[in-house]
Amino acid sequence: MGAAEVISNTRNASAGGDKPPLIDIRNLRVTFPSGGAEPKAVLKGIDLAVQPGEIVGLVGESGAGKTTLARSILGLPPSPGRIAGGEVHFEGRQILSLSESELRRLRGRRLSVVVPNPRAELNPLLKVGDQIASMAKIHLGVAGKEARRMALEILREVQIPDPERRMDAYPHELSGGMAQRVVIAMALICSPAFVISDDATSGLDVTVQAQILALLAKLAAEHGSAMLFISRDVGITAHFCDRIAVLFSGEIVEIAPREPLFLEPAHPYTLMLLAAFSHSPKLRDSWTVPDTDRRRERSAGCQYADRCPIAQPVCRTLRPPLAEIGPGHFVRCYFPVRHA
Template identity: 50%
Template sequence: MALARTIENEAPVIALRNLTVAYPRYGGEPRTALAGIDLAIDAGEMVGLVGEAGAGKTLLARTIMDAIPGDGRLVCGEMDYRGAPISRIGRDDSPVRPGRDIAMIVSNPRNELNPVLTVGTQITNVIRHHLRLGKAEARERALQMLRAVAIPDPERRLDAWPHELSGGMAQRVVIAIALACNPGLVISDDATSALDVTVQRQVLDLFKALVEDKGVAALLITRDIAVTAHYCDRIVILYDGEVVEDAPRKAFFDRPHHPYSVLLMAAFAHSVSLRRQWTAAPLKTAASPACRFAERCVRRQPRCIAEAPALRDVAPGRRVRCHFPVEAVA
């Protein structure tokens, strides 16, 4: 459990505190797209970040990488890498480099690979740039990485071109590049969603094994809660830019506490009746409710309209942002 382990011994690989990002709005107040995100991930821990489209998953990943898209602005927040505060990663004075210490894998591997460079050149370029190795050493390391991601005939693949690879193979190469410099944190942003189910499973199995083997902290971003049920140690649910629940996997799937988590589980279980039971009638009020989920919440009460709930501890290693968390789902 991330928080408990952190207190007992070493610092988490990454710790975010109160990370808040806003976008300007024409003629109005800026829109807070990420609101006070607190999140810590330990070495060897895989955290699943789940939320619907527009919840802020990619924005969170890009904020960690110091690459906020568009005219978004980091309003406040702090970030520690292995216990040391870092203002922004990737700046000249920062000891933390994107691509070396924090790597990201995205869903379209072919877009990540340069079509006019061989696989070997692309991996060795990254290794030589970040680890300052010589040509022969870098090539040897590239070969090791292709072996690690279980690419058949790795010597030959070093000289292959990206267009010669299948989607699954290309994703393995991208994972090899991401892990080549021993990063502390790897973020997978919906990285396997474009692959067919069997290949997706193989790539996720491999990713999980590498995370455990190398003791890397991993953030697995997905809209598919089923994926996190198989692969993640902890589940974090994001709704409209806020963490609404953060729980160890088993505790979460045994009993989700936030009403939105229950809705996600209903979708996961393909349960029409559960879904209907947890879908709210429209809220008849002109004012925006203080709780961001209140409009869709079947459990809302006047307090939810008046007072924003804080993310609070409800059990060791378990937090929920709700005035009236769910005790048990019928």
């Protein structure tokens, strides 16, 4: 099977057969300048499609490229990075070719982001209600009173206690959990078609984290939004993601529906991630590797070869393709783990 056919099959599996995906990322590559002659590749040809209403998890350790992917989908790769190639199709349009003004109209209206640091997102000098209402004014063109009515309604939806009073509160008067709910309200007030949750619950108390995650999933379903849910915690994705993609060193190494990924993980890196969150010492010890070469970039072969406990010579010389091993289950590995 050729690379183009594999990519096509990956899109079809994620988009429900012949149904066109809502967002279709094709061979997306992002580079950063480095001290050498060649720029450093941070995303190395990402192919990922999300269908309307679907929640796709994106997991991987810090530095894998998760946030770079999130921002590049919006045409805003982290500085000084640049999009070196590829396409992002949203609702049938190649949005990376749009002008900046056209992209700005999409961001916040049809494409939205929930960030992990609400304190940095919210203006400390403006009341919460005004900040939420401004999103409706800018993107929906509604008048002041209607915008405030919508802001109050979305505050009720995100279950802010005493929403009428919180409308006139400043960000510093809110707890971390309430500030995160306000950021979710700002992201969803325009009922966007696609929401990116970029590690949105990091730093929150575990009880609050669970509440925010349940709220995000509930509101995305009620607003008819698809979601890319980014997290370093693979266990979180087990609760509400339809499919999960595993990112390592700028490449998707495995992508599958939720049950196959957790019941029959095939890539050694996926097993390592699952072992890291396992309560079983035997599983953790089996898939723990030394810290040596953890950040080494390979110019050829599998990016995970230097950390892989089952790597063979071919793994260090030829880049493995993303191959289908089960319905909708793709893995980038010459020797995927088989389960009895």
